[in-house]
Amino acid sequence: MKQDTTKKLQKLYEKNVMNTYGTPAVLFVRGGGVNLYDANRRKYLDFSSGISVCNLGHCHPAVTEAICRQAQTLVHVSNLFLNENSPRLAELIVKKTFGKGRVFFCNSGAEANEGLIKLARKWGNATGRNEIVAMENSFHGRTLATLAATGRSKYREGFNPDMPGFKFAKFNDLKSVKKAIGPKTCAVILEAVQGEGGILPADEEFVKGLDKLCKEKDILLMFDEVQCGMGRTGTLCAWQGYGVKPDAFSFAKAIANGIPMGAFVCNERLSGVLTPGTHGNTFGGNALATAASLAVFETIYKDKLLDNAKEMGAYLRGKLEKFIGKYDFVKEVRGRGLMLGVVLDFPAKDILPILREKGLVALSAGEVVLRLLPPLIVKREDCDKAVRIIGAAFKEYSASKGGRK
Numbered sequence: 002m003k004q005d006t007t008k009k010l011q012k013l014y015e016k017n018v019m020n021t022y023g024t025p026a027v028l029f030v031r032g033g034g035v036n037l038y039d040a041n042r043r044k045y046l047d048f049s050s051g052i053s054v055c056n057l058g059h060c061h062p063a064v065t066e067a068i069c070r071q072a073q074t075l076v077h078v079s080n081l082f083l084n085e086n087s088p089r090l091a092e093l094i095v096k097k098t099f100g101k102g103r104v105f106f107c108n109s110g111a112e113a114n115e116g117l118i119k120l121a122r123k124w125g126n127a128t129g130r131n132e133i134v135a136m137e138n139s140f141h142g143r144t145l146a147t148l149a150a151t152g153r154s155k156y157r158e159g160f161n162p163d164m165p166g167f168k169f170a171k172f173n174d175l176k177s178v179k180k181a182i183g184p185k186t187c188a189v190i191l192e193a194v195q196g197e198g199g200i201l202p203a204d205e206e207f208v209k210g211l212d213k214l215c216k217e218k219d220i221l222l223m224f225d226e227v228q229c230g231m232g233r234t235g236t237l238c239a240w241q242g243y244g245v246k247p248d249a250f251s252f253a254k255a256i257a258n259g260i261p262m263g264a265f266v267c268n269e270r271l272s273g274v275l276t277p278g279t280h281g282n283t284f285g286g287n288a289l290a291t292a293a294s295l296a297v298f299e300t301i302y303k304d305k306l307l308d309n310a311k312e313m314g315a316y317l318r319g320k321l322e323k324f325i326g327k328y329d330f331v332k333e334v335r336g337r338g339l340m341l342g343v344v345l346d347f348p349a350k351d352i353l354p355i356l357r358e359k360g361l362v363a364l365s366a367g368e369v370v371l372r373l374l375p376p377l378i379v380k381r382e383d384c385d386k387a388v389r390i391i392g393a394a395f396k397e398y399s400a401s402k403g404g405r406k
């Protein structure tokens with residue numbers, strides 16, 4: 002009966018929804034904590050968190066309570082008026098990051114990064130500089146400016162011409178960044194851990210060198226924290242784990258645990274760059290999204306989830322590393338905190354249906370990386386279960402390839 006519902010909805014989807022994702026394989030109808038349930042009431046351990054969005058797990062009671070309360074009180078009044086939550090949330094974000102600065106609220110990661118780009122151009126244009134150096138293999142979003150800043154060219158194909166004003170440098174190669182910087186460069190943008198690119202963390206030396214270089218040349222250093230932020234790597238922002246202070250960064254995805262929301266944040270010296278009328282949107286920072294986000298921030302600190310992300314990240318990583326000697330096709334485990342990648346020597350998307358069939362929802366990244374983004378509330382027994390399923394999936398894959406190691 003429920004199988005029919007899935008098939009029926011897949012058909013409806015195929016007929017009516019633009020075909021940019023392919024047809025989704027599973028109909029999920031409920032979530033709670035680390036688990037998801039499909040239309041047949043089958044339980045799955047979710048190590049994808051809706052692509053680093055539900056970092057507190059599904060339907061976290063504090064977030065659900067905040068959403069329900071706010072939905073019954075006031076949802077939206079536009080940015081022409083004040084709501085009770087957005088100034089409080091902005092104060093909290095500034096306090097936990099720059100100490101002093103400003104926040105702009107928006108609705109997605111791409112929009113947050115567009116904001117960073119506009120901020121950098123507005124600041125740079127005052128001194129005749131408007132070029133931004135981005136990293137090869139990066140991903141910053143699907144709007145035209147964020148696509149132009151995205152190093153992975155496959156996302157840009159067919160949408161030319163690229164918006165001008167971007168240069169690319171090799172990730173983790175300071176010399177290459179120095180080469181890409183010219184007299185018109187106003188900013189450098191990067192992910193501290195490249196997500197879509199294959200869970201590739203920036204080297205400490207590279208980030209520190211970049212920080213120094215940007216300061217010497219009076220260039221803005223900007224981090225895209227859309228995937229690696231909100232505690233995923235064990236610090237609120239991934240850049241905080243590198244001991245540097247950038248000029249600005251973006252948040253989205255997990256900022257409201259599933260309610261669409263983004264933000265970009267700048268330090269004190271950039272606080273006056275965007276003035277009334279220079280930037281805006283309709284929904285950004287509305288009462289509902291900011292209520293959810295306040296609950297997210299409160300829970301992260303109350304439940305010490307940053308410590309848990311570090312501890313569980315190290316635990317999971319240790320367990321995953323044991324597959325390296327066991328199977329030749331497992332090449333490396335990399336990442337930071339609970340943003341982990343298992344590098345394989347075959348397309349990672351081939352293992353995902355096997356994992357799912359055994360009850361684990363995971364992701365791929367790059368071409369050959371099995372991407373694991375468990376919620377920050379994950380416990381040891383969840384990690385043990387995930388590792389058991391991954392082990393069984395690797396065994397099955399190996400058998401299907403004639404026992405190849």
Ligand SMILES: Cc1ncc(COP(=O)(O)O)c(C=O)c1O
Nearest residue numbers: 109110111140141142196227228
């Ligand atoms: C690092 C990074 N930046 C930006 C984005 C775009 O975010 P959104 O899909 O919310 O526009 C993503 C999405 O995966 C991302 O991983």
